Amino acid sequence: MQVVWLRSSLALRDLQAFIQHTVVYCKMDPKLKKTKNSSSNSANSPDSTHSSFPFPDEVLERVLSFLHSHKDRSSVSLVCKDWYNAERWTRTKLFIGNCYSVSPEIVARRFPRIKSVTLKGKPRFSDFNLVPQHWGADVHSWLVVFAKVYPFLEELRLKRMTLNDESLKFLATSFPGFKALSLLSCEGFSTDGLKAIATHCKNLTELDIQENGMDDLGGGWLSCFSENCSSLEVLNFASLNSEVSFDALEKLVRRCKSLRILKVNKSITLDQLQQLLVLAPQLIELGTGSFQQELTPLQYEGLGIAFSNCKNLQTLSGFWEDTSLHLPVLYAACPSLTFLNLSYATLRSGELAKIVAHSPNIRRLWVLDTVGDKGLEAVGSSCPFLEELRVFPADPFEQDLHHGVTEAGFLAVSHGCRKLHYVLYFCRQMTNAAVATIVQNCPDFTHFRLCIMNPGERDYLTNEPMDEAFGAVVKTCTNLQRLALSGLLTDLTFEYIGKYAKNLEALSVAFAGSSDGGMQCVLQGCPKLRKLEIRDCPFGNAALLSGIEKYETMRSLWMSACNVTMSACKLLAKEMPRLNVEVMRDEGSDESQADKVYIYRTVAGPRRDAPPFVVTL
Amino acid sequence: MSPESETSGGLKTELTLGLPGDLQVQKSGIKRGFCEVVDLKLVNNSKAESQPSSKTQVVGWPPVRSYMKNLVRNCKYVKVAVDGAPYLRKIDLEIYSSYLDLLTAMGDLFTCLTICNVLNERKLVDSANGEEYVPTYEDKDGDWMLVGDVPWK
Numbered sequence: 001m002q003v004v005w006l007r008s009s010l011a012l013r014d015l016q017a018f019i020q021h022t023v024v025y026c027k028m029d030p031k032l033k034k035t036k037n038s039s040s041n042s043a044n045s046p047d048s049t050h051s052s053f054p055f056p057d058e059v060l061e062r063v064l065s066f067l068h069s070h071k072d073r074s075s076v077s078l079v080c081k082d083w084y085n086a087e088r089w090t091r092t093k094l095f096i097g098n099c100y101s102v103s104p105e106i107v108a109r110r111f112p113r114i115k116s117v118t119l120k121g122k123p124r125f126s127d128f129n130l131v132p133q134h135w136g137a138d139v140h141s142w143l144v145v146f147a148k149v150y151p152f153l154e155e156l157r158l159k160r161m162t163l164n165d166e167s168l169k170f171l172a173t174s175f176p177g178f179k180a181l182s183l184l185s186c187e188g189f190s191t192d193g194l195k196a197i198a199t200h201c202k203n204l205t206e207l208d209i210q211e212n213g214m215d216d217l218g219g220g221w222l223s224c225f226s227e228n229c230s231s232l233e234v235l236n237f238a239s240l241n242s243e244v245s246f247d248a249l250e251k252l253v254r255r256c257k258s259l260r261i262l263k264v265n266k267s268i269t270l271d272q273l274q275q276l277l278v279l280a281p282q283l284i285e286l287g288t289g290s291f292q293q294e295l296t297p298l299q300y301e302g303l304g305i306a307f308s309n310c311k312n313l314q315t316l317s318g319f320w321e322d323t324s325l326h327l328p329v330l331y332a333a334c335p336s337l338t339f340l341n342l343s344y345a346t347l348r349s350g351e352l353a354k355i356v357a358h359s360p361n362i363r364r365l366w367v368l369d370t371v372g373d374k375g376l377e378a379v380g381s382s383c384p385f386l387e388e389l390r391v392f393p394a395d396p397f398e399q400d401l402h403h404g405v406t407e408a409g410f411l412a413v414s415h416g417c418r419k420l421h422y423v424l425y426f427c428r429q430m431t432n433a434a435v436a437t438i439v440q441n442c443p444d445f446t447h448f449r450l451c452i453m454n455p456g457e458r459d460y461l462t463n464e465p466m467d468e469a470f471g472a473v474v475k476t477c478t479n480l481q482r483l484a485l486s487g488l489l490t491d492l493t494f495e496y497i498g499k500y501a502k503n504l505e506a507l508s509v510a511f512a513g514s515s516d517g518g519m520q521c522v523l524q525g526c527p528k529l530r531k532l533e534i535r536d537c538p539f540g541n542a543a544l545l546s547g548i549e550k551y552e553t554m555r556s557l558w559m560s561a562c563n564v565t566m567s568a569c570k571l572l573a574k575e576m577p578r579l580n581v582e583v584m585r586d587e588g589s590d591e592s593q594a595d596k597v598y599i600y601r602t603v604a605g606p607r608r609d610a611p612p613f614v615v616t617l
Numbered sequence: 618m619s620p621e622s623e624t625s626g627g628l629k630t631e632l633t634l635g636l637p638g639d640l641q642v643q644k645s646g647i648k649r650g651f652c653e654v655v656d657l658k659l660v661n662n663s664k665a666e667s668q669p670s671s672k673t674q675v676v677g678w679p680p681v682r683s684y685m686k687n688l689v690r691n692c693k694y695v696k697v698a699v700d701g702a703p704y705l706r707k708i709d710l711e712i713y714s715s716y717l718d719l720l721t722a723m724g725d726l727f728t729c730l731t732i733c734n735v736l737n738e739r740k741l742v743d744s745a746n747g748e749e750y751v752p753t754y755e756d757k758d759g760d761w762m763l764v765g766d767v768p769w770k
Contacts, residue, residue, distance in 0.1 A: 128677030453679045
């Protein structure tokens with residue numbers, strides 16, 4: 001009997017199908033069972049029916065086609081050679097969490113039938129300017145290989161990758177069946193590249209452009225969609241500022257009857273938005289344009305009606321600029337909303353209170369801290385099904401202001417929203433007691449990201465470090481997968497984490513800890529740790545080297561502005577050849593200091609495109 | 618942009634300039650004309666622990682995406698300069714709801730100045746020497762205008 005461990009998140013339907021097929025074929029007449037090849041692991045005893053695999057390849061492949069999660073597929077591929085082969089032939093979706101962990105050639109050799117690729121590049125701290133320009137993660141070399149091996153590629157999803165307009169043009173012209181492009185936090189390209197996509201991808205179903213470091217040279221790209229293009233299902237250009245041709249957009253929306261996600265940019269006015277809504281009442285996700293416009297009473301009414309006709313609307317976002325004037329037009333659409341993204345709207349507490357009062361079914365809410373604690377109290381009383389809350393700072397770099405939210409707001413939400421399991425909370429003050437109460441109210445946190453904005457800030461009531469806060473989090477929230485720390489923290493926090501956070505996969509640390517012991521506790525105590533990012537902490541060589549065995553089980557480690565030296569990095573690199581140990585030095589710093597260290601496992605060896613400021617040891 | 622981090626064992630020069638009516642001077646109770654304008658401090662800072670002083674802005678902290686920095690916010694920060702002051706202040710016009718509010722806030726910022734309502738003209742008066750300060754602003758055409766003529770909204 002073969003045993004396969006699958007993730008519990010495997011969809012029940014898929015699992016049932018898998019078991020059903022497996023059981024059915026087990027009951028088949030043994031004479032019908034045959035192995036197509038003799039290369040299975042334990043095939044060598046002639047009369048051992050249990051060791052050779054009883055299913056024909058086609059059957060196994062059929063069964064495996066029910067598996068979609070790449071983690072399950074990874075488990076399956078480790079069972080035996082037959083299963084490894086069956087899995088590689090049936091995988092159609094490729095997920096690569098670190099583009100340098102493998103090479104395009106290795107991927108191409110293993111997986112012959114890929115239709116969808118997700119690639120992630122730069123370390124996450126590059127979002128916060130900690131990684132210099134021209135670091136790498138260029139997608140072009142991948143595209144060149146894909147063009148040869150996967151001519152029928154349909155989807156490409158990139159995160160923190162670099163790509164230029166040439167690459168986009170190459171993509172658009174090399175894959176005739178290309179359908180979906182999603183770019184998040186990428187850089188190096190411009191709207192000219194989008195022109196190529198719009199022009200050449202005749203079957204495009206998805207164009208999703210989010211928060212990229214790109215050059216917006218104008219909105220002409222939208223007009224490049226051919227008049228025959230009617231396949232779009234997802235169009236998100238919210239982050240581009242240039243004006244697009246409304247006429248072209250209107251015609252596109254009119255033609256694309258399957259459009260379910262539309263996120264427009266600031267250049268689209270309210271009455272233009274109304275026209276689009278009338279054409280696409282089937283939308284599931286809407287990103288508004290500029291919400292600021294003088295409306296006549298008739299226009300206002302028309303907009304309200306348009307919103308009320310969108311019966312399937314689940315997600316609302318956009319809301320650039322001051323929106324308070326026109327929020328009531330949304331109320332008719334609010335009851336069906338599950339995700340409300342107000343993170344660009346400088347709403348005050350009263351305005352938010354009114355919206356959430358109409359949105360009892362909200363599961364995910366993103367707001368700016370202008371809503372204050374009072375706004376969050378309203379959330380606590382109006383949104384009993386809330387699962388995710390993100391509160392972003394309106395003025396992150398202004399230190400003297402006493403605006404924003406405090407522990408009171410977070411507490412209020414935790415009292416009313418017991419299903420809360422994901423939080424990202426920026427604040428300027430917090431107490432250990434508040435956090436302890438919060439996690440008692442909401443013990444199911446899987447993602448707890450607390451950012452007390454002043455580095456090294458103490459509990460403002462007791463003046464103690466914030467160790468007990470995070471101790472409470474890891475003790476109470478046994479399902480915790482992701483944790484981000486802040487405030488004044490000693491090694492005690494890390495002892496707690498190492499002792500209790502047994503499901504922790506991602507940890508983000510800044511300005512914390514007292515000694516190497518802290519980092520050691522985490523490396524030794526957290527078996528599922530995959531991603532560790534550390535900045536400005538007093539962790540040195542002993543800490544780094546204590547994880548020497550661990551780093552191959554992780555995706556990556558980032559350490560910057562700590563006390564690590566080149567010699568320790570060299571030692572690590574020498575002992576662990578399957579890790580890439582990359583060091584970047586700051587200008588003017590000591591030769592022996594390793595200012596920024598990025599360590600990741602790889603089967604591709606040292607990268608060949610490293611810029612001069614990246615030294616691979 | 619590099620962080621203003623402390624250098625190893627070096628001297629850190631911290632220049633502090635005072636505004637007219639700086640808080641610390643007021644508290645001493647000594648009547649002064651214009652208070653000390655320049656207060657030079659030399660501070661010896663050895664290589665500190667990880668936590669920078671709260672006044673320094675650190676690269677990449679708080680961890681908000683640079684995209685969020687481009688937030689189009691409806692807040693109107695304006696610079697306020699007092700004649701003879703060595704540096705300016707900034708206030709957010711959005712948080713005030715009337716001219717009186719604004720004058721009060723400016724009085725708070727420049728603490729030696731108090732509001733004096735003379736014949737419905739709003740002015741700020743330096744209580745130390747009786748000099749009057751009239752709030753003015755430069756409009757988009759570049760003309761200097763008296764604050765208060767246009768309705769607050």
